[in-house]
Amino acid sequence: MDTILEIKKLSKHFADFTSVDGIDFSVEEGGFFSILGPSGCGKTTLLRMISGFEEESEGEILIRGKSMKGVPPEQRPVNIVFQSLALFPMMNVKENVAFGLKRKKLQKNVIDHKVAQMLGRVGLSGFERKKVTELSGGQRQRVAIARSLVMEPSILLLDEPLGALDRKLREHMKIELKLLQKELGTTFIYITHDQSEALVMSDKIAVMNKGRFEQVDTPRELYKNPKTAFVASFVGESNRFEIIHKEGDVLTTKGQWKLTKSGLDFTPVVLYIRPEAFILSPTEERKDISVFEVTIKTVLFDGANTKLSTFAQGSDDEILISLPQNAHFEDLCEGDTIQVGVHQDDLKCYEEE
Amino acid sequence: MQQKKRFNTTFWLLIVPVLLWLVVLIVLPHLDLLISSFQVKNSAGENVFSLNNYLAFFNNDIYWGTFLKTAGYAVFVTLLAFVISFPVAFYLTKVISKKYAGLLVLLLLIPLWVGELVTVYGWMILLGDHGVINHFLLFLGMIDKPINMLYTDLSMVIGLLYMSMLFMVVPIMTTLESLDDAYIEAASDLGAGKWTIFTKIIIPYSMPGIISGAIIVFMLVIGDFLAPDILGGKHSLWFTEQIYSKFLQTFNWGEGAAFGFLLLFLSSAIVWLALKLSGQKLEKVGS
Ligand SMILES: Nc1ncnc2c1ncn2[C@@H]1O[C@H](COP(=O)(O)OP(=O)(O)OP(=O)(O)O)[C@@H](O)[C@H]1O
Ligand SMILES: [Mg+2]
Numbered sequence: 001m002d003t004i005l006e007i008k009k010l011s012k013h014f015a016d017f018t019s020v021d022g023i024d025f026s027v028e029e030g031g032f033f034s035i036l037g038p039s040g041c042g043k044t045t046l047l048r049m050i051s052g053f054e055e056e057s058e059g060e061i062l063i064r065g066k067s068m069k070g071v072p073p074e075q076r077p078v079n080i081v082f083q084s085l086a087l088f089p090m091m092n093v094k095e096n097v098a099f100g101l102k103r104k105k106l107q108k109n110v111i112d113h114k115v116a117q118m119l120g121r122v123g124l125s126g127f128e129r130k131k132v133t134e135l136s137g138g139q140r141q142r143v144a145i146a147r148s149l150v151m152e153p154s155i156l157l158l159d160e161p162l163g164a165l166d167r168k169l170r171e172h173m174k175i176e177l178k179l180l181q182k183e184l185g186t187t188f189i190y191i192t193h194d195q196s197e198a199l200v201m202s203d204k205i206a207v208m209n210k211g212r213f214e215q216v217d218t219p220r221e222l223y224k225n226p227k228t229a230f231v232a233s234f235v236g237e238s239n240r241f242e243i244i245h246k247e248g249d250v251l252t253t254k255g256q257w258k259l260t261k262s263g264l265d266f267t268p269v270v271l272y273i274r275p276e277a278f279i280l281s282p283t284e285e286r287k288d289i290s291v292f293e294v295t296i297k298t299v300l301f302d303g304a305n306t307k308l309s310t311f312a313q314g315s316d317d318e319i320l321i322s323l324p325q326n327a328h329f330e331d332l333c334e335g336d337t338i339q340v341g342v343h344q345d346d347l348k349c350y351e352e353e
Numbered sequence: 354m355q356q357k358k359r360f361n362t363t364f365w366l367l368i369v370p371v372l373l374w375l376v377v378l379i380v381l382p383h384l385d386l387l388i389s390s391f392q393v394k395n396s397a398g399e400n401v402f403s404l405n406n407y408l409a410f411f412n413n414d415i416y417w418g419t420f421l422k423t424a425g426y427a428v429f430v431t432l433l434a435f436v437i438s439f440p441v442a443f444y445l446t447k448v449i450s451k452k453y454a455g456l457l458v459l460l461l462l463i464p465l466w467v468g469e470l471v472t473v474y475g476w477m478i479l480l481g482d483h484g485v486i487n488h489f490l491l492f493l494g495m496i497d498k499p500i501n502m503l504y505t506d507l508s509m510v511i512g513l514l515y516m517s518m519l520f521m522v523v524p525i526m527t528t529l530e531s532l533d534d535a536y537i538e539a540a541s542d543l544g545a546g547k548w549t550i551f552t553k554i555i556i557p558y559s560m561p562g563i564i565s566g567a568i569i570v571f572m573l574v575i576g577d578f579l580a581p582d583i584l585g586g587k588h589s590l591w592f593t594e595q596i597y598s599k600f601l602q603t604f605n606w607g608e609g610a611a612f613g614f615l616l617l618f619l620s621s622a623i624v625w626l627a628l629k630l631s632g633q634k635l636e637k638v639g640s
Contacts, residue, residue: 053538074544086535090557100543151543
């Protein structure tokens with residue numbers, strides 16, 4: 001696969017604040033690349049530098065090997081879907097989508113054809129004459145995406161495009177966007193602070209924090225092997241324990257709970273365990289699985305996401321454990337004590353926060 | 354039901370003073386004028402119904418010629434006001450910070466505070482043969498005898514522009530304030546240059562403001578009396594001056610009233626036509 005976008009040591013300093021702090025990464029042609037990070041970590045600033053609305057303080061942006069230094073936004077082979085969508089309110093759907101094509105001075109019938117085709121793609125055929133103010137949130141979303149995609153950009157930048165939608169519609173659009181991207185083969189760079197969006201859609205995810213990338217990886221790797229404590233806490237749900245003592249392979253948490261992990265060559269300060277990493281009532285005894293007893297405090301019912309809030313015996317560490325919704329565990333209730341195991345590979349230890 | 358009834362009482366409480374104000378202060382005096390516009394005195398000195406007052410306007414080319422000229426100038430001043438006001442409004446809303454914008458708008462309001470008469474005399478001092486501008490140009494040696502600026506169409510247009518411009522700036526500012534910068538960035542992202550962004554995004558977006566500003570300016574200018582009367586020369590006869598002379602010089606109240614109504618209806622007709630031609634709707638402009 002060819003590299004379509006290469007970012008080298010990119011920084012952006014505002015008067016009293018560094019928003020993007022020396023970022024390096026590259027994106028492959030046709031990929032779905034997500035940038036995931038909490039609010040204010042510099043995602044929009046990074047995207048605005050790629051699209052040319054913000055000038056970089058340091059570093060370089062290369063698109064297909066060509067430096068973008070000094071190239072104005074209207075000449076870059078990228079298009080952006082804004083956080084606010086920015087559909088032109090005085091134009092109808094068709095005029096919005098045709099706006100960019102008209103700037104390319106294409107012939108009218110070519111424009112008409114492309115617009116009709118793109119509107120068909122996003123499922124908005126027949127909406128040509130509708131005013132954008134008369135559309136629903138999801139439809140406006142699709143017009144914004146169509147307006148950018150019809151330009152056939154090398155890279156499409158999307159800045160939290162699903163942020164304004166309700167949860168149901170967001171779930172739906174998530175899948176639709178992914179399918180559209182696959183079908184068109186356009187490279188997407190997608191910004192979000194919603195980890196589930198990033199996990200579902202992306203080929204690769206960069207986790208961003210305070211202007212830096214903490215880890216760039218596939219969704220699976222990111223989830224299974226978070227490289228830093230921040231990634232472990234931000235991607236997916238995790239139990240967090242502070243470690244106060246290490247003796248041989250035995251780690252002691254602040255709540256006086258003991259766990260075994262071999263092969264550690266440093267003294268960790270925090271440890272993360274995912275709720276679904278716990279094995280309920282383990283049947284076989286294995287040396288790489290720590291087994292202990294927990295007391296159920298409450299059952300947090302949430303369908304397939306149901307969890308047990310528990311205490312490890314002899315400690316005050318609260319532990320969230322996923323509860324599979326099958327008949328086997330149906331009658332677990334408050335106050336019960338059960339055996340729980342956790343594999344040592346599922347203990348994610350970090351030297352620093 | 355209850356809700357609806359309460360709403361009605363409040364509604365009436367609010368609407369009654371407005372209606373009273375309209376009827377007593379605006380409709381009644383005009384009703385009297387309307388009646389007299391349809392009356393002429395017969396040989397016995399009695400008032401009788403007649404259309405002669407209105408026909409006088411159409412039969413005498415000085416009258417309708419003056420009206421056409423007045424309307425033409427009003428359109429011209431309106432266009433000029435737009436050309437000058439738009440950059441001002443754009444600068445105040447999009448270029449400088451809000452803090453200074455407030456102060457500058459306040460400065461723009463000063464001509465309104467001091468009143469039209471004072472500003473008109475101000476312009477006389479500036480534009481006169483021995484006025485500030487001529488004095489300055491003479492002093493610099495750029496001219497060797499004073500340029501005649503006062504009592505010309507130029508001085509009249511300046512005066513009209515000066516007193517009406519603010520009414521163009523403010524509505525345009527209001528629409529521009531609601532223009533999200535993301536629209537401009539989106540257009541530029543889609544390949545539009547500065548000129549295209551201006552003509553295809555900014556102007557269409559602020560059209561409601563432009564149109565409402567234009568209506569106000571046009572109406573103010575076409576119905577203005579002071580600026581044409583004091584700053585305009587002998588040749589820049591304004592239609593309001595003709596109405597004035599009917600009332601106060603020839604004491605022909607019937608014709609004066611008829612001309613007044615003609616001014617109202619013809620200028621409204623021009624506004625209506627302009628709205629139709631520009632494809633704008635009055636409801637939208639008003640909001
Ligand atoms: N023009 C600017 N001047 C000064 N600071 C700025 C400017 N633009 C952004 N910042 C700062 O840079 C930081 C990153 O902003 P940015 O908009 O990139 O965040 P984000 O990751 O997109 O957040 P969100 O998810 O809330 O959209 C913020 O702390 C913001 O205050
Ligand atoms: Mg943002």
